[in-house]
Amino acid sequence: MTGKEFLELGSLQQSLHLEKLKRMEIMLKLFNELPKKDQNLFNHGSYFLAGNSSLCGLAANNFFRRTLNITKAPFISALPMAVIPFLSTTAVYEVFLRQPLFLGDLNCEICAVVRGGLIGAVVGGVYPFLLALPVNASLAARYVLLTCSIKAPLPGKENLLRFWHRAAQPVFKKMSFGILVQLLTGIYLATKHHGIYVQMLQQVKPSRDPETLEA
Secondary structure, three states: HHHHHHHHHHHHHHHHHHHHHHHHHHHHHHHHHOOHHHHHHHHHHHHHHHHHHHHHHHHHHHEEEEEEEEOOHHHHHHHHHHHHHHHHHHHHHHHHHHHHHHOOOOOOOOHHHHHHHHHHHHHHHEEEEEEEHHHHHHHHHHHHEEEEEOOOOOOOOOHHHHHHHHHHHHHHHHHHHHHHHHHHHHHHHHHHHHHHHHHHHHOOOOOOOOOHHHH
16 A cells, blocks of 8 residues: 555545544434433433343343252352343443434434344343353352252263253243343334434434435
8 A cells, every 4th residue: 555545545534533523413413402201212221121131131040040959159140140131231232223323324214123123132132041051050060959850960071061951941931031022122122212313313404414414
């Protein structure tokens, strides 16, 4: 790359950065003109989905503990199952849905709804279930537990995969309703947030340049 091309690339990146800042300023002004109810929903709506993720994490942890008859360290196993899904869901929703909507980078309603549903189901439902597995596996490796309601030590390496598959099946079945609820919650929030984004665009006066709001 020649010096001229390097300078042109740097100039292009700078202009794109300035354009993004200008767009953020415009969207922020439009957002501040919305009713407080819509502002609160847009800013804090994802916390409801994240709170449900914490509940899914605690439920998955409780189901695994009952299946494996774990009685030790209830607080140690419950704390990460409540905190990590909450933080993960909040962060993923912010990066992949709320922020793109706010910046005007996600104009497609169907895309927003699909993203919301996937975030709700995968990050808010399946992830807590998967996270509960190693948490309780570590406890199971430390204590002699029940398996299939019969007291026995953990199986050898050759049967370990089969053991955890059998132990996880009933837990996943119990979690399926929670995953469905998270899917529907994610779709609902994405629909509402995209509707708020559309409201922001509808506030644009004819004198403003609509091209500045396009992705």
